Amino acid sequence: MKTNFQFSNLCGTVFQQGNIIFTADGNTVLSPVGNRVTAFDLVNNSSFTFPFENRKNIAVIALSPDSNVLISVDEDGRALLVNFRRRVVLHHFNFKKPVKALQFSPDGKYIAVTHDSHVQVWRTPNHMIREFAPFELHRTYTGHHDEVTSIQWSSDSSCFLTTSRDMAARLFTLNPLEGFRPKTFAGHKDLVLSAFFSADSKTIYTVSRDGAVFTWQEKDEESESDSDDAMQGGVGVAIAQTRWGIAERHYFNQPGTKVVCCTFHAPSSLLVVGFSTGVFGLWEMPAFTNLHTLSISQEKITSVAINKSGEWLAFGATKLGQLLVWEWQSESYVLKQQGHYFDMNSLAYSPDAQNIATGGDDGKVKVWNTTSGFCYVTFSEHTASVSCVEFAKQGQVLFSASLDGTVRAFDLIRYRNFRTFTSPSPVQFTSLAVDPSGEVVAAGSTDSFEIFLWSVQTGKLLDILSGHEGPVSSLAFSPSGNLLASASWDKTVRIWHPFNRTRIVEPSQLTADGLAVAFRPDGKELAAASLDGQLWFWDVAEGRQTNIIEGRKDISGGRRADDRVAAANNSSTKAFNSIAYTADGSCLLGGGNSKYVVLYDVREGVMVRKFQISENLSLDGTQEFLDSRRMTEAGPLDSINDRGEESDLDDRLDTSLPGASKGDLSRRKYRREARTTCVRFAPTGRAWAAASSEGLLVFSLDETVIFDPFDLDMELTPQAVLSTLSKREHLKALVMAFRLNERALIRKTYEAVPPAEVALVARQVPRAYLAPLIRLIGEHLERGPHAEFALVWATATLTAHGRYLRDRSGEFASVFRTLHKGLLDFQTSVAKLCDENSSTLDYLLDQLHLKQAQEDSDEMEE
Incomplete structure (x- = not known):
């Protein structure tokens, strides 16, 4: 079995903190x-998560105007420079202080970064030049007298506006200008959130947290010669030489609320504002005409962005983990996603591996599409976890x-x-199993241990099974359905034996509390996990223990x-609380209250691979060693509650109940722990998922590896395959392409067969290549345009090799499920059509x- 599973996607979490941005x-x-970045493609209805991880939760991200360079900065100011198109980390950099805002200049040559009360401008790394130090400080x-909160460049990248907590905005030029001193825009009574240039750069708008919008314009008419000289010097010189003054004062007049975030679309003069009550507003400047006001969330909107054309608005709400994209002209949602409020407790793959269902502490059940990564239905009937x-x-x-x-x-x-099933007397249910027939x-x-x-x-x-003397932690039906x-x-x-109660149930003893149980896909073996970290295996038919793994x-x-x-001496609390067999039954996957998910070979009883679910230092339990510099007389710095030191009153308020740690809608836990609550293998065997503190992590077999040196010689090259194909030797070309294992070449030879x-080629395909051929047919059926061609291939292959495949059904189980998934997807599409x-036909x-x-009637009248 292949074990080269790589991180594929992160579902279940759509937004946590920081800022949202649109691509160019x-x-x-x-x-x-x-500590990751997810991209949501709104046109193709798909999403993916970048494979890189920051050290801690991301505070701010920025994308270059040409969409080549992505910078993500965490809470400590440590940045990653990423090639956006190839999703590869190019450089690590430390700004050495928390970053509140990060902006590329419109020409893409500079990056402006807030640095406490200062602003640093760095030169953008050039991919054309191999630089030793990618980040070079310009100035x-x-x-400012307090922390800088935002940066906004002018259209020609020659100057920029900054705003600060000192209730003022300032104008700086990129390069020194003779006779220029930085301009100060003062007059607000609360911290200034953002400042923006108008499209013609003759007006500046500043927005403060208390709901005031000031319009700044030229103070008095200067002589024509001065203005002509300024225009000849460029937009930046004109902005720098203008004597700015307040032309108008406007107020949002939203009682009992504060402005949390805002953005401005200069070409259409649209000002978008997010409030602390979950309301957003759309104003047209400079007339300050209110176009739209809508409540879209129950909590404050923490981030807002507008795309280049000004049609779509994106909003993020940190507390509820919401991400919304709103088309304001048609007043409709383009995207509306929300993750689980707190931890996920369980997950399950659908039989065709197209969907994943999750259940969480917020009492909601969500169904996610594995292809797009989106949640398409949420059930909120439950009133508890x-x-x-x-x-x-x-x-x-x-x-x-x-x-x-x-x-x-x-x-x-x-x-x-x-259907809603309840017990005669109220109890809490912690485990669930469904009969293969779906009838029981x-x-x-x-509570009652039943x-x-x-x-x-x-x-x-139907029945109540009694006998356990403690809470029932896990249930599993055998694949045949006659055993539980x-x-x-x-x-x-x-x-x-739930349908034959005459048989005596003999308990199998463990050395500690039982936490999880799972049947092998063929139903002949049973695995269980106990609190002391051991994995137990039994032969179901003979009822004897066959193996034990100390994990x-x-x-x-x-x-x-x-x-x-230390972590090395603290293994007593670590155990597997969820286990799952692979599709072929040869390996067992286990996860628990740890940052690791472990894959074991069942027959040999050895660990095959260990996966780390997160490297996020914002979570507890991701470090092996603690930093002694973070130890104080009051204990570790990370465990000290510093909420009372927050600058905003809303953040200082503590609404938590004493003694409560989780499960309520208030923030009770200040530091989440890296752990896995549930692991499941996809029925196709090509992926597995884990419900973790970070969200729903999906690991799949690495599809980017295109070379597998199996049965090769010097003459086997892509040119040789194409030459063979041109001679119409289709079988030989297909086998050669399978040996090279290059996806584009395999697809080309596959589609070239008349x-x-x-039927003739499928009959003569060597048995060694049956598995990749069936998988190719399934993927082509799911994604390719030639549905009938793929169906012809599937029929011919199964007809020619059906008996051989049936005798080795366990070996080919994963590829059968891939083919089944493709067939079901095609059937669903045809049925929908x-x-x-x-x-229309009716x-x-x-x-x-x-x-x-x-x-x-006309004939009758005649």
Whole structure:
């Protein structure tokens, strides 16, 4: 089995903090998610997360005007210089102080960065020149008396405006100008959030937090010769030589609220403002005409951006993790996404691997599309934390268990909760399992230590399985559906025969509390995880223990800020709370209260690979060693609550309840911990997902590796493959392309086979290349335009090699699921197209009948 899984995408988190930006074409939104950056393509309805990670949560990001260079800066001022198109980190740099704003000049040659009360301007690294030091400081600008909050360049990149907490804005020139002294724009009564140039650079707008907008223009008419000289010197000289004064004062008049963020679109003179009540407003300047005011969130809007054409507005709300893109002219949402408010507790793959369902502490169940990375439905019927989610075998029904004492069934066709299962006496459900037929659902409780079984069709309680002496932590049905395994805190694992109660249930003893249980895909082996970090394996048919893996040292890692011992000696608290078999059953994946997810070879009992879910130092438990310089007499600096030192009153207020740590809508936990609550393998075997503190992490097999030196010789080259293809030797060319394993070449030879010869070529394909061929057919069916051609290939391959594939179904399980996923996707597309056309066809038939009836009546009259 391949183990080269690489980070693929981050779902479940769409925005955390920092600023949102649009790309130059205006079609993509970049959003900081923790210490990563996610790009949302609004035109193609897809998203991806960059593979790089900052040291801590990102505070500000900026993209060069040509969309080549991306800079992301974390809370400490450490920056990453990234090639945006290739998604590769080029350079690490430390600004040595927290950065509040970062702006590229419009010509892309300079970067202006806030540096406490100063502003630094750096030269943009040039990709054409191989520089030893990519960041070269141009100048440092001083003059503000408090922290600088924003920077705005003029259109010709010759000067820029800065705003500060000292309630003033200042105008600086990029290069020294004779006789010029930095201009100060004072008069506001609260900190100035932003300052903007108008399109003709003859007007400046400043916006303060208390809701005031000042319009600055030239004080008095200067002589024509002075203005002519200024215009000859350029826009920057004209701005620098202008004597600015307040022309108008405007106020938003939003009672009981403050301005949190704002942006300005100079070509259309649109001012967009986000308020602390979740309301945003759209004003046209300089007349200050209110075009639009709308409440889009329940919490304050912390970031706002507008695309180059001025059509789409992007908003981010930190507290709820919301990301919204609004088209203001049509008054419609282009994108509306929100992650789970707090931690995810569980996840489940749909049988076709196209969707992932997640349940969280906020009581919501969300379904995410694995291809686009977007959440397309949210169920909020639960009134407490969702502990477990599971799909039915057919994938059209989703089940969820919650601490509110209910198990709910959701219809994924009509998007409604059609069944609610409850116990005779109220209990909290922490585990869930669904029969392969989808007819029976089982849930385990923490209060009564019992397992409840319901009929999905009738909603009635079928049975109550008693015997455990502690909370039931995990349940799993066997693939055949006649066995139910359960793990409990009473240090036992039990295998039940829920439909044949005459058989005696013998508990299998563990050395510690049972946390998770899983059946191998063929149902012949059972695995369980215990609190002491061990993995146990049993032969289901014979009921004997076959293996045990000591995994505590493998999963241990990471030291919390308040730990008194080193990470190497603190493995007693580390254990696997979720395990999952791979699609072929050869390996087992485990995750728990650690920054690691571990992959084991079951037969050999050895660790194959260890994945680190996050390197974010803003989370607890990501460091192996603590920095002694951060230790004080009051304890570690990271564990000290410094909320009372915040500059804004809203941030200083503490609305938390004493003793509460999580699960409520107030901020109770000041430092989140790096941990994994659930891991699951995709049915196709090509990916796995983990519900973690960072969000829903998806790891997939690295598709960028295009070379696999298997059965090669000196004569096997791409030119040789193309030459063979030109001679119409299709089978030989296809085998040669498979040996080179270059995706573009394989696709070219595959599509070059004439449809009439597909059956002959498929029959003669060597068995060693059946797996990549079936996977290629499935991917081509899912993404390619030639659906009928792929169906012909699938029919011919399965007809010619069906018996061989059936005898080795376990070996080819993952490629079968890939093909199945492609077929289902195609079937869904065709069904949707037919539904859309049915009304048109009905209309045309009705028109035909009316025309015939009209002709008949005309004939009768004649």
